[in-house]
Amino acid sequence: MTNIVLFGKPGAGKGTQAEFLKEKYKLTHISTGDVFRFNLKNDTELGKQARVFMDAGDLVPDELTTKMLIDEVNKHPEANGILFDGYPRTLSQAEDLDGFLASIGSKVAATIALEADDELLVQRLLERGKTSGRIDDQDEEKIRNRYQEYNEKTAPLMNYYQAQGKFFAVNGIGTIAEITQRVSAVIDNL
Numbered sequence: 001m002t003n004i005v006l007f008g009k010p011g012a013g014k015g016t017q018a019e020f021l022k023e024k025y026k027l028t029h030i031s032t033g034d035v036f037r038f039n040l041k042n043d044t045e046l047g048k049q050a051r052v053f054m055d056a057g058d059l060v061p062d063e064l065t066t067k068m069l070i071d072e073v074n075k076h077p078e079a080n081g082i083l084f085d086g087y088p089r090t091l092s093q094a095e096d097l098d099g100f101l102a103s104i105g106s107k108v109a110a111t112i113a114l115e116a117d118d119e120l121l122v123q124r125l126l127e128r129g130k131t132s133g134r135i136d137d138q139d140e141e142k143i144r145n146r147y148q149e150y151n152e153k154t155a156p157l158m159n160y161y162q163a164q165g166k167f168f169a170v171n172g173i174g175t176i177a178e179i180t181q182r183v184s185a186v187i188d189n190l
C-alpha cells in the first residue's frame, strides 16, 4: 500500500489536488473534513458531537476523529493505498495513525505539504465561503482561528515526519495542473 498524507493549511488546495491524485495513482481518498460534513448534514451522533468544534473553527477532539478515521480506512480493505486529506492534524493523531497502520502491516509512505502564504489563503477561503455554504469559511475570525489551530497543533507534525525522512514540501501556488505535477514528481520518486 502506498499511503500518502496531504498536508497544508486550510485552503492550501488539499481537496482539489486529492481529486486528481486519487485517479492518477488509484488511491482511496479520505478527507476527514468531508466525512465530518457528511455526518453534520445527516445529523448523526458523530455529527452532533463534532458540530460545535467545526463551526467555531476548532479541531474536533482527537479521540472522536481517530475513531472515525479508523472506521473509514476499515471500509476499504481492498485499497491500493490511501490518500489522507486533513488527517493527521495533531501529534497524537500522527502517532495513532502510525500505530494503526502498523497493526494492519502498512505505513505512511510520504507526507506532502502544499505551501502557500497565509494572507492569500484567507482570501481564498473567504471566496470559497461565498458559495460553499461552509459556516467556517464565512467569518474571518473563524478562519483566523483555524490558522491558529494549525500553527499550534498541526505545524509541529512537519518535524515528526521530517525526523522519519518522509516530509516533502511543494510550492502550492500555481495552476491546479502545475501543482499536481509537483506532487506527482514526489510520489513518482518514492
Ligand SMILES: Nc1ncnc2c1ncn2[C@@H]1O[C@H](COP(=O)(O)OP(=O)(O)O)[C@@H](O)[C@H]1O
Pocket: 009, 010, 011, 032, 033, 034, 036, 053, 054, 055, 057, 058, 059, 060, 061, 062, 065, 085, 086, 087, 088, 089, 090, 093, 136, 146
Ligand atoms: N484531523 C482532524 N482533527 C480534528 N478536527 C478535524 C480534523 N479534520 C477535520 N476536522 C474538523 O473539520 C473542520 C473542517 O476540515 P477541513 O475541511 O479539512 O478544513 P480546512 O478547509 O480548514 O482544511 C476542521 O476545522 C475541524 O473542525
